[in-house]
Amino acid sequence: MALPDLRLSVVDHARGKRSPVTCRLKCADACLGPDCNTSANPEFRSLASAALSRRALLGMGAAGAVAIAVGDAFGAAPAQAAAGGGAAAASGLPFEPIAPVASTVDEFTVPAGYRWSALVRWGDPIFPDAPGFDLANQTPAAQARQFGYNVDYIDVIADEGGLTGVLVANHEYVNPAIMFPPSSDPAELRMRSEIYKAAQGMAVVEVERDAIGAPWRIVVGGRRNRRLTVDSEFALTGPAAGSDLVRTAADPSGRTVLGTLGNCAGGTTPWGTVLSGEENFNGYFSAPADTPSRARYGFRQAPTSTGWETWDRRFDGTAPGYENEANRFGYIVEIDPQDPTSTPVKHTAMGRFKHEGANVRIAEDGRVVAYMGDDERGDYLYKFVSKHRYNPNRADAAARKQNLRLLAEGDLFVARFSGDSPASEITGTGALPSDGAFDGTGEWIALTRKGRSAVPGMTVEEVLVHTRLAADRVGATKMDRCEDVEPHPTTGRVYVACTNNTRRGLDYAVDEANPRAANRDGHVIELTELDGQGGTRFSWSILLLCGDPAGISQTYFAGYPKELVSPISCPDNVAFDGEGNLWISTDGAPSTIRKNDGLFKVPLEGPERGRVQQFLSVPRDAETCGPIIRDDEGMVFVAVQHPGEDGTFAEPTSRFPDYGSTAPGAAAAPRPSVVQVWRG
Template identity: 80%
Template sequence: MADQTRRSLPIIDHARGKRSPVTCRLKCADACLGPECNTSGNPEFRSLASAALSRRALLGLGAAGAFTLVAAGAMKPAPAQAAAFGVAGDLAATRTAAASRLPFEPITPVSHLVDEFTVPAGYRWEALVRWGDPIFPDAPAFDLHNQSAAAQARQFGYNNDYLDVIADRGGLTGVLVTNHEYVNPGIMFPPSSDPAELRRRSEIYKVAQGMTVVEVARDRIGGPWRIVTGGARNRRITVESEFAFTGPASGSALLQTAGDPSGTVVHGTLGNCAGGTTPWGTVLSGEENFNGYFRAAPDTVARKRYGFADTATSTGWETWDPRFDGSAPGYENEGNRFGYIVEIDPQDPESTPVKHTAMGRFKHEGANVRIAEDGRAVAYMGDDERGDYLYKFVSKHKFNPKDNPGARKQNRRLLSEGDLFVARFSGNSPAAEIDGTGKLPSDGAFDGSGEWIALTRKGASAVAGMSIEEVLVNTRLAADLVGATKMDRCEDVEPHPTSGRVYVACTNNTQRGTAGRPPVDEPNPRATNRDGHVIELTELRGQSGERFAWSILLLCGDPASITQTYFAGYPKEQVSPISCPDNVAFDTEGNLWISTDGQPSAIRKNDGLFKVPLEGPERGHVQQFLSVPRDAETCGPVIRAEEGVVFVAVQHPGEEGSFAAPTSLFPDYGSQAPGAVAAPRPSVVQVWRG
């Protein structure tokens, strides 16, 4: 499938902002059209500037930390940060890198009207697993016209987002783990107004979401994988699967319902977006836009802050399942039981997955873990809503690096206890130089310092007037009270595997700087920020410390049409245009990879996957590697440069079409191969050299 013919299908108008109106409705319940969830009176960036640390003060405060970092051989800051804070760094030095194992010529951006999966010359692609593919021996073959809940529970789910391929020793077998974020009834089924049929379909929606674990195998390192139907580790996790709560809020009255008076057990996981694989081999998944699954009046401060609404949902569950009706007696707290980081063990299909209350409740894009210099686990997380915050969690206990059952059991408890922090950013440029256009200030960089503000410490609340349970269940309210910085939708947040620097994808915020919305500031310097940006953050006192330096690595957009873009100083006329950064990943050569979600609405190009070197003269050179089909989003990139293999999740292809008139035929494109269907099917795609 390397050289698909371009397929131009009927034009359908795109919506304002980042996404199509269909995606907005189904994925985030029209969050961008509703009132601002964060109407807190927490201090705005400029009012905090007078209290912010000066460069000289930061140098004095951070000198011991800087020495520790260098002496320990830990992460070193990017050039702008090294210059600003006097911390030793070597990234500015030009060095000769070894030849890449994943060489490619950047592709030409593909029009948003073209239904094609495009890869560079010399590469091939194929769908590794598609919506509806059987993953158990007793699962029927996918039949678009005869779907059932029983069949879908044994088949690959819908709208896959986060993914990882975890190889076993030897490298020829392993498991693929992925999230299934939401469903699109309009392209899964033909129109219907029959109540019985709509109820039947809504039961299918419950098992089409959640997560999938499926075994994979291949014949050689670097070759294509195949799924193993009936693998011993194969598993579907759905909206009805049982989860256990962990952490200080487990058992809280805020989590108790008529179905679970103990407040310790919950059925299902919802809106699962990005995630991460932990150093101890488990997989984390973020529950993101969970509020849209509930019909609940925003009759409390907390419900309003989390975006609940008294409107019909796209799944219709509230019409027959009291869990999703916020007015049902005994189920008022059900919405409090979603919005957490979920942890599963992909090696044990009988294990009970957990939701970690210690990591807070908000619209988690995902969580990614790095082991700090002191041995503790540090998880970075973004709250994906305009005007919300960047968080990190530091475990109480230390990681056990041994590979034995006792160590694995110990490590699986690391995220159950610890301290939760939220970020406050400060800039170092005069306020007048941050004018909303994206023009660089006189010092040549959007950069500054920051602090991690504690929300919990040593198992207790660090927020005056809130109990530990209240902080962890209503985390947004707690962060409001301590004056965290309102960000332009922090999505994926990942620490670099070797340098330790943290990369924050701020996907966009088209309402930044408009009337009644947060004003521009140095970490969010563009008004009506349609294209988003990427922040590079350096911890100054180790990964578990509470001070950081930051700078904007990329101010995204198409340089041909947008004057104020920035690519870490790289000549902008030589980069691939990129907009709406979503997920980030790294290859073994140290490069950053970015997948996008929203380019069709922003720059009229299909979303894609982009490589960005972080060191030497190529730093900031954005290069597009692949492009996904029409209406689709690029998710969950996995880069195996040492093997010449890349994986991406292709979510919501053909989102703007209908069952009768699809706008995409990905991935089958009329093929007569077994299981092929003339309809768009979310899929995991593998790309390899050959």
């Protein structure tokens, strides 16, 4: 069983620092493949549009060429600008913004007055019978009892009293080239392929600490400790469960699925469960794009990076009886971290697409509203509204049981955006229109209503399994990769991180909600519901048009002076602190400078609204994921995903987080980790 070569030449499709290796492993080269969304909404796909001239597009292309040539030449100016603004406003996390760190630097950088440590690393034992991590002697059995690879979403849920709790994390994907030395032995490669199954999924690990605000430590063998892998059992819920579209030879009932794949961001519900989005699941299957649905989700018949299709029929799209296996992935997963014996579920009522995550708010009438992004260029923003109402009595067993079913029934919507400026003023350059803002209104278009399809010509099961096709039919707005989508805990405004879309202006015409051609740096949208969280109308405006404020591309920071902000690009995950500030983790550097990814604070109110301030920087080749902001405790948590991604087993480009330590468990290979930062 030969695995494909992952050492790719640098391809300028990302126009930033993201490695082609990451693109291959995480999203199966989605950016290089044909566009999945070939629908006619919006109805124009031409550079002849009045919104964008050919000259404007060529200008953006020239800017990209300059960026590649100059490398870090723009590094000094943004660093001075960030520092020149002075210390951030008084808060539980006061800090002087750090300067951007060059992408060749293998360090985890925090502001003066803060310390950091790895709370848990890939391979750390979480059960008493698990062996200590041994890079040279990995086994599937050991990995299934150890902390998994590449974490995206995290939360630390404290128990009453605040000194104990649980860490919940997901494990998105693996990188064979830095986990193992090269091999051509079939038996060895098969064993490694089984390790990849055990290294992905989710984990629950008990934690403890000595005082509020002190660093946490994991509890090996904690009562609630748990690993979910690609072979763990999940239950399907909702209208599509049991339908012909999800039945297989191994599961003729269509109600029990083994495993969860490509788990990206997530959310923690008011009733204490954790949600996880199955994102780039298509890359785990070798399956021909022989149906409209398979083509729309980006399937292709080619070797995968894990090799599972060579020995597990589930991942071979041509295996008789398993044609529907891929239809059982792409959902929102819900896990109860307090009960290690519970069966996690996949909610078909919330639709099937490349879920970045789901974040929940309780509407004015008590129903649950979940916001979700489909993370692929040209795809859509969604909302789910539950049928039943939340019961806040978490101490009552019956109420808890009722809340655990809230996401199994409800209505699914997709967003259509409208701008309020003349098309001639949306030039594709990022220049603001005459009214001074990219803004407008929008509507939530129903895909399902009261358990029935709201899309003509499609059954409810078809809508929920082939959700992208359903959204195409109703004319949803093609977006620049909606990743994390989170409602503000007090204002209720919703923040949408649109990571980037370098094909905007080519395959996707510019519009006011996605106003910049060759959008390499992404933007953040602020959305306000006009008739309540459960309603169908909203207003919106662009809060941030990301990039290097000293660079070539147009940027916008909610009107805050550009010379006083930290450069920021490719917003990925968002979070909020107790004072209502927005925090953004990134997955890419500005197109004009090559810097490590980081975590940034952005005030949303008052005179500092829009002032981007960099709090931390992650090591070489890494991505910042899953931020948790506990400013009342002076603590911040992030997941450091794929450090040293561009290296090899023999020549790693990162030593994070051990950096040459000889302590037990330390290793020469980089180890994706959950990191805690605290004042001290």
